[in-house]
Amino acid sequence: MAHLSMAKGLHVPEADVDWKRIAYLVQLSRALDELEETRLVPEKKVLYQFSARGHDMAQVMLGCRLTERHDAVCGYYRSRPLLLALGIDPADALGSSMARSGGYSDGRDIGAVFNFPNLDGPSALPMCGGVGTQYTPTAGWAQAIEYFRRTLGRKEYERAIAVVLGGDGSVASNGFWSALTIATTQKLPMLFYIEDNGFAISVPSTTQTPGGNIASNLSGWKDLTVMEGDGCDPAAAARLTAEAVERVRDARAPLLLRLTVPRLEGHSFQDTQAYKNEALVRDEWERDPLAKLRDHLVPALMTAEEWNATARTAVTAAEQARAEAEARPVADPRTVTRHVFFDGDMQTMGGQHQAGYKAPEVTDEAAPEGGRINMVTAIRRTLDHELSINKRVVVFGEDVGPKGGVHAVTLGLQERFGPERVFDTSLSEEGIVGRAVGMALAGLVPVPEIQFRKYAEPASEQINDCGTIRWRTNNRFAAPIVLRMPGGFFKCGDPWHSQTNEVAFVHQPGWKVAVPSNAEDAVGLLRTALRGNDPVIFFEHRAMLDHPWARRAYPGDGFALPYGKARFTRRGDAITIVTWGAMVHRCEEAAEGTSADVIDLRTLAPWDRESVLSSVRRTRRCMIVHEDLGTAGFGAEIAAVLAEEAFIDLDAPISRLTMPDIPSPHNPALLEWAVPTTERIRSKMEELLSY
Structure with a gap:
């Protein structure tokens, strides 16, 4: 010095x-x-x-x-x-x-x-x-x-x-x-x-x-x-x-x-x-x-x-x-809702698209390859492919290098692509996200990882600021980053590693939020994020990373899913169940033997309002199931939209099943009591059907 x-x-x-x-x-x-x-x-x-x-x-x-x-x-x-x-x-x-x-x-x-x-x-x-x-x-x-x-x-x-x-x-x-x-x-x-x-x-x-x-x-x-x-x-x-x-x-x-x-x-x-x-x-x-x-x-x-x-x-x-x-003049107030997200009008600076990037052709039709793989492998394979075809992509975070991440998602990527493109960072979530913002403004595609959802709190200011860049500069700048974030329960819980709280990110203007429930959707949603022009929170649920139900065949290197398009995992006429993440599997199990629409939202920002509304208008009953807390959880937003736009179509009150308003408990027995289980979902569904 x-x-x-x-x-x-x-x-x-x-x-x-x-x-x-x-x-x-x-x-x-x-x-x-x-x-x-x-x-x-x-x-x-x-x-x-x-x-x-x-x-x-x-x-x-x-x-x-x-x-x-x-x-x-x-x-x-x-x-x-x-x-x-x-x-x-x-x-x-x-x-x-x-x-x-x-x-x-x-x-x-x-x-x-x-x-x-x-x-x-x-x-x-x-x-x-x-x-x-x-x-x-x-x-x-x-x-x-x-x-x-x-x-x-x-x-x-x-x-x-x-x-x-x-x-x-x-x-x-x-x-x-x-x-x-x-x-x-x-x-x-x-x-x-x-x-x-x-x-x-x-x-x-x-x-x-x-x-x-x-x-x-x-x-x-x-x-x-x-x-x-x-x-x-x-x-x-x-x-x-x-x-x-x-x-x-x-x-x-x-x-x-x-x-x-x-x-x-x-x-x-x-x-x-x-x-x-x-x-x-x-x-x-x-x-x-x-x-x-x-x-x-x-x-x-x-x-x-x-x-x-x-x-x-x-x-x-x-x-x-x-x-x-x-x-x-003062700007026309009607324009103030423009440029929250990329709307086809390219920003002056920031992101790969401004630099002339042209994404390869994609399809939302899966072309399955090989046997079923878990979500960890699916995410790793997607990152591997996008790193191999796009030199602007860089992956970083705590322990993502030689260790391959605490969940093994990035295992082998540094060895394959080098420490300049896949690298460890100092232990500062503000530094991880803030650094990603600057790299995105310069035209790279940063893929930072926050090791667990709860650890994102020190980065909350940078997360908020990143999401608002396009809007507050009136489309002069944008910083499209893909922020990967594992969270949710896994075998047990605790207040530090098992938080979901996806709704906090939905409430940050400018962020798209993906919550895949299975390996195939994880591939499609991650690829869309990596080739897109908006910042994305990519939520990786810990319980589903290696869950047998979440395993799917790799859907192909050209598979990409649109945001805001839900998947009906089950079709029926008696009730609509709206859910996402780890609860999709439990809702499917609970709906066995019942004529039910089970809707996996897949993304919360944007979310597929029309699919939910059209289903509820047909089934005339709706239950919303999520792992996050009940008070001000995202299910409350869905319920509010249904009450406003489909009230006269309902034959029963809109019902929610969530965690109580407590942190995630550690002991497995306490966790099982707190998180919606298949049995409690079925019981709540039967109660609503008998209304």
């Missing part, structure tokens, strides 16, 4: 810095802040405002150094100066702040939450509103750079880097430490650019980091170069930024640059900064980088009149941007 102070920075000739451009962009940033603070916020035309004053000069210098086509940066709510340096239209920036049509999101997201897809130059990855959420997707982009460069031999990635911006507060987040681990263990070309202004809203840096200096604390971190200095000193900031970027480009290794800067306004417009005393505020304004920039340039590199003319030009550009932004 190298720790470099400002004094040891690489000398950057003044001729290597476009000072006039920097002066203009910093003053443009100030003019936009001024417009918002003095006019647009008081007029209630901007509802959320985050001033960049104090952070602006160093950010502009960084943006001017990002010149490679596949460079990408992910920032946070105070990063507009960086966007200006990348070439964002100021009218888009202001229009986004005003929530008008166009811009970053068509008014769907707050204007400080930006994105900038750029197919011909450096891009700004879609940021999120949560502090620290920017780190792991950036690490994923950095890993994708190296994958394209080393594994696929793409020369245009040779000097590309990934850059993440964060403040002194965000370095306390799980995302920061996870990304730091990923970047250093994988030796990724990633720049951690930390703007330390001393406060996270009102909480001082010393509460976030011992001693208040993350650079000092990381002095012993292996395989990380650490640099720090004054982000208000124009010459020092330019020198440090240039060296940091070039070191990452040349060494293909991570670096952390900490620059101290003042936050000259409150955290947001509403923040009065009452927690700062007058002396501190005065000291911060004495460090104003704009004033220091003027002193550095005038008269050494430009005249006072040239400086003033630049300021006037910036004010004029800001005013022109305001006029253009105010002239933009």
